[in-house]
Amino acid sequence: MATPVRVAIIGTGFSGISAAVELQRKGIEDFVMFEQAPGLGGTWFYNRYPGAEVDLESHVYSFSYERYDWTRTHADWRELLGYLNHVAAKHGLLEHMKFNETVEDITWSDETRQYTVTSSSGEDHGVFTAVISAVGFLNIPLVPPFARGETEFEGAMCHTSRWIEGLSLEGKKVGVVGTGSSAVQIVTEAEKVASEVKIFQLEPNWLLPKNSRDFSDVERRLNRFAPVYWYRRLRLYFDYDKRQYFSSHARSTGRTNRRKHAEAQEFMRRELGDHPELLKLATPTFPFEGRRTVVSDTYYRALTSPHVTLVPHGVKGLTKSGAIDANGDEHDLDVIVLATGFDAANYLGNFRVHGEHGVDLHEQWAGEPEALLGLMVPNFPNFFIMYGPNTNSIPLVSFYQAQAKFAAALIGRLRGKTGSRVRVRNSVFVAYNDWVQDQLAKTVWAGTTNYFRAHSGRGKIVSQWPLGATPYILATKLFRRIGTRID
Template identity: 70%
Template sequence: MSPIRTRKISPRVAIIGTGFSGIAAAIALKKKGIEDFVIFERADGLGGTWRHNRYPGAEVDLESHIYSFSYERYDWTRTHAGWSELLGYLEHVAGKWGLYPHMRFNEAVNEVTWSDERRDYVVATSSGKDHGRFTSVISAVGFLNTPLVPPFVRDEHDFEGPICHTSEWVDGLDMTDKSIGVLGTGSSAVQVIAEAEKVGSEVKVFQIEPNWLLPKNAHDFTSLERKLNRFAPVYFWRRLKLYADYDMRQHFTGHAREDGRSNRNRRRASIEFLHRELADRPDLIELATPKFAFEGRRTVTSDTYYSSLKSPKVTLVPHAVKGLSRSGAIDENGDEHQLDMIVLATGFDAANYLGTYKVRGEGGVDLHESWNREPDAFLGMMVPGFPNFFIMFGPNTNAIPLVTFYEAQANFAAGSISRAAKKCATKVEVRRSAFLIYNDWLQSRLSRTVWAKTTSYFRGGTGKIISQWPFSASSYVLATKLLRRLVVKVS
């Protein structure tokens, strides 16, 4: 037997990112008795999405009870928490589990490189420090982290006011008494629009295409509700009920097929909500009615968007912006709109998974070159040729409830790393045959959904669906438990 395989293995793990998934990964390692890990974070504090997305009105689309760890309760103030409360929750969890000593802030990862000879990784970061070698790497950067900025903003322009992407909100940027242009009508946009309408002098909403929208039913918890939520059985019952509702909605892909019961029921509810809210504005009903299949793109939830559109301060412009002038924006019709500031709610480069750093695997192969902007992975987590490398919230794992997926992926990664250490193994890798069979099967199922019929960020350049998981959370959790030992080999 070779010396490499007989020496005792002490795992040393690098985690990239301190958002929900990074914290889930760190806790899973701790539960397995693995304490030697470093968490790299490019920002000056933890939080990931909820540190970067701090625009006015930013809050989660899922209920607080389900958008949180199953093992960490919290005294939520709202049914749907805002960014600051979610950030506070993550800080609370990180402190409770002793994660801060493991974190390295203002330390952006530039490259992760596998050594065929040593069977470990080197992580190169922005500081240039030598962080030592790592037996495994867990990427927890997600995929919605590279803002899409229109060309007319990237190029030189004359606009004199502030321009800000929702994920790069500038602290102190004030919308009060401003004429505000909002580019986009997605989830971030509708939240910004509601706040802009409250304080701005005028709001112009530039819409390329309307989205399907459902009421959010968000509200502050009453003092009695918060008191009941502090009682563990009540808290867990509410969480379980939400989980079961989402699981049933996604059972057998019912939410993503036009003939699915869930899809039909929710589409009907969306249409009824649209017509009820805009009953006195038939002009807006026409402009706000989508032409694509329900759920073909991310469905927006909001209690305030339609009422905001009816405000005399708000104008819905059914055209994209094509350029900027010194004092405003020029739409596709050539009309100029006078604006004091512009908010880009233009989304992210979703096909660019792990787009903030490079990954080199066996033989120096570049992961992004092998993906060619159409990423795939076994269960969204492992790619052949990149041993000991695990991806959180990877390709084809975008589904709800998100935190359930994070926990399952964290347990998968930590379990695989722990198993390898116990076997004195230095390599954990997915079998290529399993990887190919799995992705062929998954794409065949995805081809039957509404996502395959609609252009969206869910799809890559050739039309391949790269982000979505088509089934329930329970089916994914079960797959991670049953398949880990069958298709992941250690050596």
């Protein structure tokens, strides 16, 4: 007779929903999904700023088993949230979700070989055979020092991932701090309606055209035909895989890196060639792909607008009516948008995890997170991390599905009589992470200051996967067998 298992899933975004579906496919229906927000969606619940949309094409930024009638090549946050609600409803996941429930602590018992989950409500959730963390790594907003705590600024100020509901930019003097992915999206929208837009830039980023557009009625009708839909998805998948073959995208000598670098330079010259002062300010000094490459069809065009100003300085302080830049100049503003990204290297930074013999996960990591395939860590049996260390690559949803299958398969094996805990083999864990770091050392990421790196220690790259999705998917199948043991 099978031993019953009970699972806690932390998060209800793409990876959390993927984990739940794979558990169901293994016949595991006893699971609880904890969500700190009042609704599902994860990233796409919180990122509601004007212009927020995905950087990947809709057909590949979706589950392989769930088609959808996409309206755009790249879906915005509303459509993505609608998609996730559709998938959750179809698979009966809503009844498993606990909203407004912030997980604070996850603790393993050596005696019972089970986990307890402590959350903000104080409710007794019982015990769990296994825990799947599906919170990702871009979930802790990075707020600059000048904006922390109480400030004297009397206008509206918020981080892009914590947009103030009902906040309008129409007719306002808007300051955007940052030049990353969220910044370029909001600048484009602000330029359309604001009286003035000022972009505070520490450094520019490399930028490629996105080629984003609405699908025509004919395209949407064709996309509803399953073979057409899957063809579009597979073509996109293999295109991304080809780009990342042997880290071609991330090595300065790689064919993809050189081709995309030339494309980025040409795009910049084409859009800003008539504005030499902007061309100079918008040209990065670090290697192409050294940081996250931004995609936008409209940002450069927005820079040329007469009511948009690119300020080549960061912000060092606030006044009642605006901001003071690093040069000491004051700027009168009604709204300040912090497009300053996330504390990306702080994996699972929102809660504590205690494993065998009370070991604290964050203390064990000592500021340099690492895991087998980003999924499992020694001393933490039956604990799985979705989108964990060194798994940031594209197409993301393909990674989520592979990780969910890995976790669900091993949790499913706990129903047998072979054992009650699944653990990572330490020798495999060490060898794997040595290989990952050796591969990453050959990339342009290793020579650039970026959010891919740990805050402390050697500053090693803790977020990136060096290859494409197919090698990772194959690795999850291999290491599920040779990298873990059940006792």
